[in-house]
Amino acid sequence: MTETAVDMDQAGAPQTARRGKSLTEMAYASLRERIITGDMPPGMEVSEPELAEQLSVSKTPVREALARLCVEGFMEAYPRRGYRVTPVTVKDMNDLFAIREMLEGSAAALAAEHLTAEELDELDRLADAHYELGENASVRSFVEANQAFHAAIARGSRNPRLHALVISHLEECARLFYMGARMRDVNPETNRDHHEIIEMLRKRDAEAARAAIVRHNENTRVGILTVLISNGRAGLTL
Secondary structure, three states, X not given: OOHHHHHHHHHHHHHHHHHHHHHHHHHHHHHHHHHHHOOOOOOOEEOHHHHHHHHOOOHHHHHHHHHHHHHOOOEEEEOOOEEEEOOEEHHHHHHHHHHHHHHHHHXXXXXXXXXXXXXXXXXXXXXXOOOOOOOHHHHHHHXXXXXXXXXXXXXXXXXXXHHHHHHHXXXXXXXXXXXXXXXXXXXXXXXXXXXXXXXXXXXOOHHHHHHHHHHHHHHHHHHHHHHHHHOOOOOEEO
16 A cells, blocks of 8 residues: 555544544434434434434444433433333422522522623513414424523523532423423413522522522422323322
8 A cells, every 4th residue: 555545544544533423413412302302202212223314324323322312311312122212200390499598599689799781681682582382383482492591591600610519400300391381381480580589689689599490490490390290290209
């Protein structure tokens, strides 16, 4: 083999590796978004070949993406059967919201002392977000605004580690938010609760802000759980 050919082979290997990685990242991002937004609902069974066909890639990046989603708890693997979107359990939901109440309660108390007038005005804007039930784009915009609202309060704590923890738990809750918002109109209670939180933040009342956001998270938990149970939602287990 000539020196030029060797050089081309050496250059081609990293390029192939990069392409494979990018396809895996694409497959992972696409599947994760489908799960979070509910396009792939809890309990749904899928296989590598069908997902590869849908994403127009080979089975290898799909397999690697699914392995990552299994580690993150979004998917479950069944030998010789394929994969299943992990069901939502009542215990997981309760545990997740219990942690959120502790984290976000502390963040809100600190934010009451540190948020600027401009940041409070931005919270008001986010709190006015609303959506049309049944319109996917509208629901997506609303959920994103809700996430941004909670993230902004956590950022206002001026504690980067606390902010990072809140963001992590918001991402875990995203699938639940989409499920709840698609099945019932949460505009009134969300807008009311968000503005109540802002009112306490503007008063610089740390403990009242803590109580308001804890109350809001509990309202959200109960609302999601109630609608999932009342609708006999597939994928909801004990």
